[in-house]
Amino acid sequence: MFRNVALFRDRGFATFWVATLAYSAAQWMERVITGWLALGLGGDAFAVGVVLAARLVPFVVFGLVAGSVADRFSRRWILITVAIAAALVNLSLAAFLARDQVTLVLLIVIGFVTGVIQVFDLTSRGAFAVDLVGREHAAPAIALNAVGLRFFGAVGAFAGGIVIPTLGSAWGYVVVAGLFLLSAALVVVVRPTARTARADVLTEPLAGMVAGTARLIWRNPAVRMVVIASVASELFGYSHQAALPSLARDALAIGPEGLGALTAAASIGATISVVVLSVIPATTARPPLLTLTLAIWGVTLAGLGLTSAPWLALAFMLGVGACASAIDVLQQTIAQMAVPDRERGRATGVWVFSIGLNVIGLLQVGAIVSILGPAVALVGNGLGAITAAIVIATLNPRYRWRGRPSIVGA
Template structure:
């Protein structure tokens, strides 16, 4: 398996472990943030606004981030983004621990954290190809997804224990400290030169957009991801609202419900690691499963069955994202990979602000159960609309690249 082969590479293994620790802290913070907002405001709509502000920078700044990723050292850019997020988490820890935190502080923090994340995601995805090499990228994305979703499983559960035992602030401190190993690994890694584009920032950004729009399969996949993200992947709003407003769970119960999403996500990552192939049709099936699972939550389910439905939703979400991401990465030429992935990130995360706020409004108006069910029904309808055209079943690991776009091999460290 490509994923296991990558773990035998010392440099990639060290990077993957450090990234996993950072993601663990991030998921602890994400779970705590939702609980913090509900404690401060008791409003699903205001929680949706926080999540919307956190993803808004991805809509505004992903394209410039992609241009920077193709012009400057990706390692140095990651040092900037990861360090910035660590400082922000430490600042929130101080505000909460001293009792000074207010709802406007959370809004500002969410926006700034999202700003760094808008830069981080396309750069990190392009950097992964540098480390793994394009021929091993399907294994890398399966391995990274396994780590990401294992942290999604464990992080919220640990956050629930910390909240119950020590209060809300400690998750932010743990997250700040979790960036240290990754920053250390990046500092010890060589800074690779990249081939800079000769055009301006706008021209370079438009080149990535033209590729996404001009490649039919990439366009279909990115559109599917955008619709699924807009309508069904708003778990930072949906899960805390459903746990508190519908099921009446405490912090530990909420953490376990978030972990159920992670458990389903891990299963999806394991299944993908077994094949290590991009199957675009699986992205469609995953989106349909996501919609059906959320629709099932409109029923009056006990906590155990609700956790099972959220686990299936996590399975559907990650099945969609892994196959979509791998498809786009394999078809993207090396020369413009950062810009292509910035378009993907803009669509994936940029649709989050409207989706998060829409989720909050529906839950506020219909109640948690019917509001979540409505998002599931919309997700399923959008998926059915997408399958009006045929989808290829399998994408070869190394498809031929567009001949009109020269593809010099990326440097490998």
Template sequence: MTPPLDPGDSVPDPLPATGAPPKRIRGKAPKDQGLVHSFRAFRHRDYTIFWFGALASNTGTWLSNLTVPYILFTLTGSAVWVAYATLAQLAPAVLLGPLGGHVADRFDRRRVLLATQASLAVVTFALWGAWASGWHDPYMLLGFVSLIGIINGINMPSWQSFVNDLVPREDLMSAVALNSMQFNAARAIGPAIAGVLLATLGPSWAFFFNFLSFGFVLAALLCVTSTQPPSGRSPGPVVGEFIGACRYILGQRGLLVGILLSVMVGLFGNPLFQLTVVFADTVYGVGATGLGMLNAALGVGAVLVAPLIAGWSRVLPISKVVKWAMLLYGVGLVALGFTPSFALAIPCMVLLGACFLAAISGINTAVQLIVAERLRGRVLAARLMFFTASMPVGSLLQGWAADLWGVQTAVVLAGASMLACVLVLALVLRGNGFSRLDDPQDTSSPEK
């Protein structure tokens, strides 16, 4: 997939039974590359509507995502409690991953998203009501966060697969990168607003605005006309189908490498988003406003790099994008751990946000381009499950290390671990490492 397939440019041979990547016939390099073509996915009406609705909704979600760890750390003074919140939100999503993948492959994804987003709006409204009424208890917060995680376990496979339904294959990299940019733009805007709200009006307003934001994505989904075609097969047992998808992944080295890299990001990189609370309070002493600025810097970095990733996707191999992103990610974590100044921490956060966007959007695009269409929902559910499972594990380990040795030491250890893994994949495994992200799509016969 170097560059990604474009109609008329190259044609892959059918995937051999061994699962080895087929040879491809290359044509001339496509002309539509560079920043001017970064936003080509916006040529499609349904994608554009969905993108803006998701931007508004995710901005609200990040109000809550910053408010919950801020409250927990204020109430308990412990980084481990912040990790508990991550575990409470993500563990249900891991357990329900097989069901979410089954639903994504069997039902109209737009209808699934309407149901799950409406349910999230109801839970968010209840959380606002509980906090506004004076119920300020960490266990209450964990309970609501767990409910959100349960719904997200059903929601996320359909959400990720839905992007593929809105654009043609040749615009998928642009769509995925812009979708990641939207999410990270929300990460930049939401925490900045949350910092101001927490410093002035208090947490209840952050929860309330998050509830209101769901109206935007629900309206967008009602306006979208794209629907998922029926699978043409009778649904089988949920667990059996998921086991079959896992066996399929084991036979596709590119998918296996993509999932392994997702786990690395979840273990070593993603916990930083929760630990910003500890940095703001114990290292830099900048309060809620500074906390918002740290998280906003992560989003700014992602927004800045997304057009570069989308615009040059047809000439930059995904394997190289992900490899360099993860290498710089490790370097950035180590640098942040040795940074004594809040002013110097901001550019570190910008770099880390850019690396997170480049790595995750590249991995997600590679998986979407390699997987057979009939298994898309279940394979994406498996990737999300492993990625999601790695995040609370990483958060608990780094939260424990932060309580014992300090948050800066914890982040340095995480960065060094990521660098070690990247070097093993790049120098030791080589042909079975990052390069497998460039494997072409599986076009083998449908399952019977």
């Protein structure tokens, strides 16, 4: 644990980590505000699902491209650019709200633009963290970066729930924009090094790199299994987010503050899980951890759907968040360590492309919640996650506990 914390002695990594805190707080505050706004404008969970799904379409369309861009250009400047773009998008939303011109269609369009921004951020952020400390510290760097994302995600989510009834959504978006700009300014301060500048000198044509990213799925068994696990996780796990606003408003009757608390609980659980992952020895097999976590995730989702007590829902959300975050980090780690340095951005791009398939899961959950309620949707997805874990372990022996210890798997 102390060896991992020692990474903060690197001034560049420490500064980037603080930038990640600001970025995560902004991102999760915005998600809470937008989710509640979509529920009010659309009236049901399907509207929330559509808005969230719009964010993920770019993951499918641009995921492979963004991964190639992260290997072709400066990851540092990509992160600066996307943070500034995110600030401008949120300031625009604040202006529309101030004029009472926000519609569900506008939220869908803004959601798509936000998704484009997130694609290019995700493919560069994890790889840049590894650039700063070196490949030998990849696993703890990714885990510590995830700790920052999850911990301040909890702060941002909880703050979003408070901002809605106090300052109003418009001022909430202004705060979000300020946090994105702070993140951009901090990344500017990070001094380029030989490792962080390496992406600038790659001269392979971008079109060829995108084609190579697609081929990476087929020629690398470890990356291919990450795609399969990611699809299962998106369809049955992460799609639960479409049910949360309706769960808070209709099933638990806890309002926007309660929605913020549920989201914050998930982020707290996520923080705990990535801290635990950061101290697990590199010799411990990551693939079996992934399948075990996916099965536990299914249990917590089903429990969340069956409970009617707010305090118990918060407890289940701790578990849901812990499993979601662990799956996230494990997939990134397996993908990053399965390829050479020059392909790390593309490996992340493959993972991001898989995330985009959550569009199907979000729409599915939104539709089921609208017709049958959040309980049926969450229990159904929980059972789906458990089944998926069993199938993955059946397909690949390395995802079973008796497999040979390896950080990358196959």
